[in-house]
Amino acid sequence: MPSPGPLSPPGILIDEELSPVYNSKYFYPAKPGEVLANRYQTMVKVGWGVSSTVWLARDLQRHIEEPENVVALKITNNNSSSTGHERKVGEHISTADPSHPGHSLIRTLLDSFEVEGPEDLKLENIMVSFEDQTVLADFMNYHLENPMAFKVDLTGRPVYQSVNDFGPLRSLRSIPQLVDFGLATRLEEDDDWGVWPIQPVHYQAPEVILGNGWQMPADIWNVGVLLWDIIEGRELFQHIHDHAGHYNAKLHIAEMIALLGSPPPEVIQRYQYMREYLWPEPVRREDGRLCETAEEYFCGPFFDEKGCFLYEDLIPDRKISDTSSFLGVEEKEGFLDLAKEMLVWHPDARKKAGELAKHPFLQPKQTSV
Known part of the structure; x- marks a missing residue:
């Protein structure tokens, strides 16, 4: 049984408390050592996230001679609408063709159950499949000896400081996997379009913010932005929050213009056409306001009738060529060339995943002996 860790000062915010929409009454008061569903x-x-916490847990239903089975429990809030949705998405994925090349890159649910309050979704392992399963055992044993710091909030709920440093890689063959489908969206046909807001704000594609409607190329934009997190260790867009720390779509579009140039006429025309499009159902913003259009949700308008950006004074003095400092000259050129094939205003102009995989920057480097 884990012993209590060090007690953090009550005035310091921990993990989910940092969310502007955090409400203690919606979070399950999980603590180390408790058994859920008489099994985990x-x-x-x-x-952690705005509507859940994730815990490594032992599966107690095993024979003595069997090795210990470690799972990840995603404990979702009791006011979250994403739980049932995520289960349905997982069930849909589980019926997909197992021979599909992407099947091994997705980790679906093994089980789900309800406890008093939130619902638990059981995931096998976490984020990656470990080549060496002793990584998890060593990680948990270490934290049995070095318990997590925690605090007790004003409502009496314990809030634990998450830890996820599994140490250096023991194998270069580990493959990251997709596990979080709480906001996943199904587009049934090739000509289906999504219109409501998707993606974390930093990674939102321009067609999402402008309300132009989105399809699979929005994911390509995601990967393009994520390259900076992976290669540079920092985010590409540095000026998308106002002085109060709130996301500002005007600043986001302004920085896109600085880095990529102005959007082409086709994008502006689509934006003008879709401005008054009403969503099938209103969507609630973080500030609690119910919005019926993308323009209302993202606090537009952004362009005038002539296609001119309405907030040119917000465009920062940045160039995409100045955003990479970690790589050498030759690698930097290849990196930026790859990124420019993904970070394109018009979704149809972005390269597909199969095309991007053949880009020279992603090919193994030849080394001389």
């Missing part, structure tokens, strides 16, 4: 013993908190 929570051990170490490894992640």
Whole structure:
């Protein structure tokens, strides 16, 4: 059984408390050592979100001679609408063709159950499949000896500081996997379009913010932006929050213009056409306001009738060529060339995943012996 860790000062915000929409009454008061569903013993908190926490847990239903089975429990809020949706998406994915090349890159649910309050979604392992399963055992044993810091909030709920440093890679063959489908959207046909807001704000594609309607190329934009997190260790867009720390779509579009140039006429025309499009159902913003259009949700308008950006004074003095400092000259050129094939205003102009995989920057480097 884990012993209590160090007590953090009550005035310091921990993990989910940092969310502007955090409300203690919606979060399950999980703590190390408790057993959920008479089967899963929570051990170490490894992640959190605005509507859930994630814990490594032991599966207690095993024979003595069997090796210990470690799972990840995603404990969702009791006011979250994403739980049932995520289960349905997982069930849909589980019926997909297992021979599909992408099947091995997705980690779906093994089980789901309800406890008093939130619902638990059981994921096999976490984020990656470990080549060496002793990584998880060593990680949990370490945190049994070095318990997580925690605090007790004003409502009496314990809030634990998540830890997720599994140490250096023991194998270069580990493959990251997709596990979080709480906001996943199904487009049934090739000509289906999504219109409501998707994606974390930093990674939102221009067609999402402008309300132009989005399809699979929005994911390509995601990957393009994510390259900076992976290669540079920092985000590409540096000026998308106002002085109060709130996301501002005007600033986001302004920085896109600085880095990529102005959007082409086709994008502006689509934006003008879709401005008054009403969503099938209103969407609630973080500030609680119900919005019926993308323009209302993202606080537009952004362009005038002539296609001119309405907030030119917000465009920062940045060039995409200045955003990479970690790579050498030759690698930097290849990196930016790859990124420019993904970070394109018009979704149809972005390269597809199969095309991007053949880009020279992603090919193994030849080394002389």
